[in-house]
Amino acid sequence: MSKRVLMKGNEVIGQAAIEAGCKLFFGYPITPSTEIIEYLSKYLPKAGGTVLQAEDEIGAINMCYGAACTGTRVMTASSSPGMSLKQEGISYCAAAELPVVLVNVNRTGPGLGGLGPAQSDYFQSTKGGGHGDYRLIVLAPSKSQELYDMTLEAFDLAEKYRNPVLLLTDGFLGQMMEPVELKEKPASPEVDKSWIVDGAKGRKKRIIASYSLTNEIGEANNLRWEAKYKDIKEKEQRWEEFYAEDADYLIVSYGTTGRISKSVVLNARKKGIKLGLIRPISLWPFPEKAFIPYKDKVKGIVTVELNTGQMIEDVKLAVECKVPVHLYRRQGGMLPTEDEILANVEKVFNLASEEV
Amino acid sequence: MEKVFGRPKGLTEVPFSFCPGCTHGIIMRLIGEVLEELDIIEDTIGVSPVGCAGFSQDFFTCDFVGGPHGRAQAIGTGIKRALPDKIVFTYQGDGDIAGIGTQHAIHTAARGERITSIMVNNAIYGMTGGQMAPTTLAGMKTSTSPHGRDLVINGHPIDLPKTIATLDGAVYVASVSADSPKNIIQAKKAIKKAFQVQQAGLGFSFVSVLSTCPTNWGLSPQDSLQWLRDNMMPVYKLGELKVTEEVKNL
Ligand SMILES: Cc1ncc(C[n+]2csc(CCOP(=O)(O)OP(=O)(O)O)c2C)c(N)n1
Numbered sequence: 001m002s003k004r005v006l007m008k009g010n011e012v013i014g015q016a017a018i019e020a021g022c023k024l025f026f027g028y029p030i031t032p033s034t035e036i037i038e039y040l041s042k043y044l045p046k047a048g049g050t051v052l053q054a055e056d057e058i059g060a061i062n063m064c065y066g067a068a069c070t071g072t073r074v075m076t077a078s079s080s081p082g083m084s085l086k087q088e089g090i091s092y093c094a095a096a097e098l099p100v101v102l103v104n105v106n107r108t109g110p111g112l113g114g115l116g117p118a119q120s121d122y123f124q125s126t127k128g129g130g131h132g133d134y135r136l137i138v139l140a141p142s143k144s145q146e147l148y149d150m151t152l153e154a155f156d157l158a159e160k161y162r163n164p165v166l167l168l169t170d171g172f173l174g175q176m177m178e179p180v181e182l183k184e185k186p187a188s189p190e191v192d193k194s195w196i197v198d199g200a201k202g203r204k205k206r207i208i209a210s211y212s213l214t215n216e217i218g219e220a221n222n223l224r225w226e227a228k229y230k231d232i233k234e235k236e237q238r239w240e241e242f243y244a245e246d247a248d249y250l251i252v253s254y255g256t257t258g259r260i261s262k263s264v265v266l267n268a269r270k271k272g273i274k275l276g277l278i279r280p281i282s283l284w285p286f287p288e289k290a291f292i293p294y295k296d297k298v299k300g301i302v303t304v305e306l307n308t309g310q311m312i313e314d315v316k317l318a319v320e321c322k323v324p325v326h327l328y329r330r331q332g333g334m335l336p337t338e339d340e341i342l343a344n345v346e347k348v349f350n351l352a353s354e355e356v
Numbered sequence: 357m358e359k360v361f362g363r364p365k366g367l368t369e370v371p372f373s374f375c376p377g378c379t380h381g382i383i384m385r386l387i388g389e390v391l392e393e394l395d396i397i398e399d400t401i402g403v404s405p406v407g408c409a410g411f412s413q414d415f416f417t418c419d420f421v422g423g424p425h426g427r428a429q430a431i432g433t434g435i436k437r438a439l440p441d442k443i444v445f446t447y448q449g450d451g452d453i454a455g456i457g458t459q460h461a462i463h464t465a466a467r468g469e470r471i472t473s474i475m476v477n478n479a480i481y482g483m484t485g486g487q488m489a490p491t492t493l494a495g496m497k498t499s500t501s502p503h504g505r506d507l508v509i510n511g512h513p514i515d516l517p518k519t520i521a522t523l524d525g526a527v528y529v530a531s532v533s534a535d536s537p538k539n540i541i542q543a544k545k546a547i548k549k550a551f552q553v554q555q556a557g558l559g560f561s562f563v564s565v566l567s568t569c570p571t572n573w574g575l576s577p578q579d580s581l582q583w584l585r586d587n588m589m590p591v592y593k594l595g596e597l598k599v600t601e602e603v604k605n606l
Pocket residue numbers: 406407408409410425448449450451452453476478480481482483484489
C-alpha cells in the first residue's frame with residue numbers, strides 16, 4: 001500500500017532501500033549523507049536486515065563486495081571524500097560484475113570541502129572514478145519522489161546488468177523535506193543467480209575474482225565489459241524535456257540545478273524567450289539521444305552546473321559542437337538563483353534586445 | 357593396495373605453482389585436510405588476497421572470492437553477514453593483513469566477526485619480488501631495505517597475532533610454523549581448532565603461520581627452514597596466544 005509522507009531526502013533513500021529488499025547496509029558516517037545510515041540503523045533491522053558501521057569507507061565497500069557475491073541486496077552511502085576512498089573497491093565491484101547500489105550525496109571539494117550542494121563529482125561518477133576502464137550506471141534525482149523511485153529502480157538495474165549503480169544526489173536534496181509517495185515496489189524481475197557463491201553444494205566450485213592471468217584473457221574481459229556498457233548505453237538513457245520542443249535555446253542541467261532551471265524556463269517564457277530544458281536523469285549513460293532532434297535546430301545551449309564545467313563536455317559531444325554551448329556555474333556550495341541563471345542566458349545570447 | 361597418502365578433498369587437482377621450498381603449499385594442504393575432516397567443503401567460502409597467497413582461489417575445492425590487496429577480511433565480513441550459517445575463511449600474506457589491511461585485521465577481530473583468518477608470515481612481500489613487509493625483521497635485507505631494516509627509519513616489525521590477542525572479539529589466536537613435521541602437526545591442530553571455533557559461532561579465530569620465501573630470502577629451501585628457526589622464531593613466539601574459556605570447553 002502506498003502512502004504519502006513528509007520526509008528528509010536522505011531518509012527517503014533509506015526507506016526506499018528497505019522497500020527494495022536491501023538486506024545489508026555497510027557505511028561510515030559523513031555529512032551530508034549520515035541520515036541514510038542513521039535511518040537504516042533504526043529501521044533496517046525491523047525489516048530483517050543488518051546495518052554495520054564499518055571501520056572506514058574502504059571496509060564498507062569491500063563488505064558490500066563480499067555480500068554482493070552471495071546475491072544479497074546490499075547498499076552503501078557516503079559523500080565525496082568517502083566516495084574517493086571507496087574507488088578501488090568500486091573498480092573491483094565493476095570488474096567482478098557485482099550488483100552493488102551506491103549513493104553519493106555530493107558535497108564540495110577538492111579536499112575536505114564543505115557541506116553545501118555540489119556536482120563536482122560528475123567526472124568521478126560518470127567516467128569510472130577508480131582505476132581501469134569501467135562504467136557505473138549513474139542516476140541523478142532532482143526531487144524527493146525521484147530519490148525514492150530511483151533507489152527502488154537502482155537495485156533492479158544493478159541486478160539486471162550485474163553492475164554497480166550509483167545514485168548521485170547532493171546535500172540540498174538530502175536535507176530537503178518534501179512530500180513523497182512511498183509506493184510499494186513492484187515485483188522484481190527474475191534474475192540469474194547462477195554465478196553467486198554460497199557454498200559448492202552439489203555443484204562445481206565458483207570463483208569470483210578479477211585477476212587476468214594473461215593479456216589475452218585481460219582483453220577478452222575488457223571486450224565483454226565493453227559490450228555490456230554498449231548495451232546499457234543503448235537501453236538506459238533517461239532524461240526529461242521541459243518546453244524543449246519549440247525552444248530556440250536550451251538549458252541542460254541535472255539534479256538540484258535541473259530543478260531550479262525549470263523555474264528559469266517558465267520565467268523566460270513569460271518574457272517571450274523561447275527557452276527549454278533538457279534534464280539528464282541518467283548521467284551515465286549520458287542521454288545523447290535527447291539531443292538528436294535539437295542539435296540542428298537550437299541556437300544555443302547553456303549548461304548550469306555546480307562545478308567548474310564537467311557535464312558540459314558530454315553536452316558538446318552530444319551536439320557534435322554544432323551548437324554553441326556555454327556554462328553557467330556556481331561552486332563551493334553556492335546555489336544559483338533563478339534570476340541569475342536567466343540573466344546569464346540573456347547575456348551570452350544577447351537576448352535582452354529581443355525582448356518584446 | 358590402500359592409498360595412504362593423497363590429495364585431501366579440500367584441494368583441487370591444480371598443481372601448486374609456488375617456488376621450490378616455499379611453505380605456502382604446506383599450509384594450504386593443512387587447510388584442505390581440515391576442510392575435509394570437518395566435512396565443510398560444501399559449506400565454506402574462502403577469500404583470497406593479492407600476493408602469492410592469492411593463488412589460493414584456484415587450489416581449494418570450496419567457493420572462493422578474490423578482492424583487492426588487504427581487503428579479504430572486509431569481504432569475508434560481507435559474506436558472513438549475508439550467509440551467517442556458512443563457514444568463511446581468509447588466507448592472507450603478512451603484507452596483506454598486517455600492512456595495507458591492518459584496519460580490517462583490528463576491526464574484524466574487535467567485532468568478533470565469526471570468520472577465520474590464516475596469515476602466512478614470511479617476513480617479506482613475496483609476489484612483488486621481496487620488498488620490506490611490516491613483519492620484516494630488524495636488520496633484515498630486502499629490496500627496499502637493502503642495508504637491512506633500520507629501526508630508526510622503518511620502525512619495528514609487527515607481531516600481529518600478539519596484537520589481535522588483546523582484542524575481546526578474538527577468542528582463539530595461535531602462532532604456529534610450517535618448518536618441521538612437529539610444528540606442522542601443531543599448525544594443523546591450530547587451524548582445525550580455528551575452524552571449529554567458527555562452527556561453534558564463538559567469535560573471531562586467527563592463526564598466524566611462519567612460512568618461508570626462499571626466492572626472496574636468497575636462500576636454498578633447506579637453509580630457509582633453518583633461517584626461519586634461527587631468526588623468526590625468537591621474534592614471533594609460537595604457541596596458542598589466546599584460548600578463551602568457551603574455546604577450551606569446545
Ligand atoms: C593497492 C595495491 N597496492 C599494491 C599492490 C601490489 N602488491 C601485490 S601483492 C603485494 C605484497 C604481497 O605480500 P604479502 O601480503 O606478504 O604476500 P606474499 O606474496 O608474500 O604471499 C603488493 C605490495 C596491489 N596489488 N594493490
